[in-house]
Amino acid sequence: MESHYDQFAQNFSQTRQHGWPEFEKIAPLLKKHQRVLDLGCGNGRLRNFLPTDIIPQGFYHGFDLSKNMLRIAQESFPYDHFFQGSFANPLPFGSENFDLVISIAAFHHLLKPTEQTQCLSELFRITKPGGKVFLTTWKIPKKYRQYNWNRKDWWLSGFKNYLVPFGKDKHPRYYRTVPGKTLAKKMKNAGFKIISHQLFRGKNWIVIAEKPKNN
Secondary structure (H helix, E strand, C coil), X not given: CHHHHHHCHXXXXXXXXXXCCCHHHHHHHCCCCCCEEEEXXXXXXXXXXXXXXXXXXXXXXXXXXXXXXXXXXXXHCCCCEEEECCCCCCCCCCCCCEEEEEECXXXXXXXXXXXXXXXXXXXXXXEEEEEEEEEEEECCCHHHCECCXXXXXXXXXXXXXXXXXECCCCEEEEEEECCHHHHHHHHHHCCCEEEEEEEECCCEEEEEEECCCCC
16 A cells, blocks of 8 residues: 555645545634644645644644655645554554544555554544544445455445555555444444534545543
């Protein structure tokens, strides 16, 4: 996965300059001087839509698997912070570090249920009490469903594996999707309080959750 995005980083970045319709759901979560983590930040385009009078320079943190995507992000936003690694592994941040964690169309790259459970546990750890997590995954269109999945594993977990072609050469990208209701349940099991989960415009599952405040 890392080599795939490193290889196509420039092309991928050029086709990802616009905002997301989902941003209308993020905007109400923003508060002044929040520490924000963008998990799977790619070229950092989310930063363009976080006003600096609310999220000042240096308060935005991007995390991504691709070194080349992060290079583009750091060049675009030199005063913010970027980190390279896989969110299938423990994240390189202290506990209770972020007010808001956003992950748009990245979580479904984790192909094993154990990796997704680990990731959600890490998100719970690094989020401040009272902090929010905004997470989206794809609802894969039928025309892209070139999938190979283990029936027993799918039945037990509610997930499916897909190969989705990308770019002019149709290189496959790997996804493991999960419906919003199932994802919300997994986040609840990780300790989060679920604020909402929905299918947004028929394309993406959105789950918004909160880490309960300490008593």
